[in-house]
Ligand SMILES: Nc1ncnc2c1ncn2[C@@H]1O[C@H](COP(=O)(O)OP(=O)(O)OP(=O)(O)O)[C@@H](O)[C@H]1O
């Protein structure tokens with residue numbers, strides 16, 4: 001099924017602009033392209049809801065409930081294991097954002113306790129997110145599902161990789177970034193084989209925090225060599241308006257639509273749209 005495209009934004013390196021890309025690319029696709037997008041925060045830091053301006057003080061259900069739903073009857077109220085004939089809830093714990101068409105499943109620290117919630121009876125705890133989404137008909141309303149992954153590798157990231165079919169890797173153009181990329185490629189290969197998920201692929205490698213320095217250029221060249229097809233044609237520099245927008249819970253398209261940062265994000269979002277599975281990159285404008 002191509003609809004929705006399920007795209008994980010992953011890099012084990014912290015601060016590589018994963019959350020920023022999820023929020024802004026999702027905002028562009030909904031605001032300017034009329035798409036419907038669901039952002040799922042799978043990071044216990046819980047920043048996606050914040051940068052999208054969602055009031056997170058009292059969300060009744062969050063991403064942890066999504067993970068527990070596949071096993072429990074009504075986890076929002078009661079965390080006892082479901083009886084044998086209780087159906088898992090198929091209602092997604094989504095919240096609306098200010099932008100029509102852009103919904104979010106927020107996270108908080110409790111998501112970090114996910115490994116502890118496992119009761120030992122589930123033979124496949126890293127497949128829970130995939131199963132939860134499969135059993136939720138509402139997912140079919142979206143054109144894209146974006147997963148915002150945590151910086152460290154663990155059961156949450158594995159859940160994300162098994163629920164996604166595409167991966168976007170933001171790579172900050174700094175010295176250690178290439179190590180993280182190599183690690184990422186190995187992880188994806190493992191998930192393909194070990195979890196019988198052969199369709200998982202890297203759709204786009206996005207250079208972030210681009211600067212006109214010799215080091216940044218060198219790293220960019222190496223990335224192009226390593227990922228000749230996947231490397232994005234646009235790069236994102238450091239644009240202070242992007243950071244400012246986040247601090248106000250706004251996308252760059254609402255906060256400073258004429259800023260160069262908005263232009264870079266728009267180009268990336270359009271490129272991501274064109275890189276649909278099966279699309280030929282040679283056909284890209
Ligand atoms: N292009 C940009 N220009 C200016 N600031 C940016 C840009 N991209 C991201 N930032 C800022 O850099 C910081 C880190 O970005 P972000 O939170 O998106 O990274 P992350 O990969 O999600 O981090 P983590 O691994 O902790 O989840 C944030 O304060 C964000 O606002």
Ligand SMILES: [Mg+2]
Pocket residue numbers: 018019020043047148149
């Ligand atoms: Mg983040």
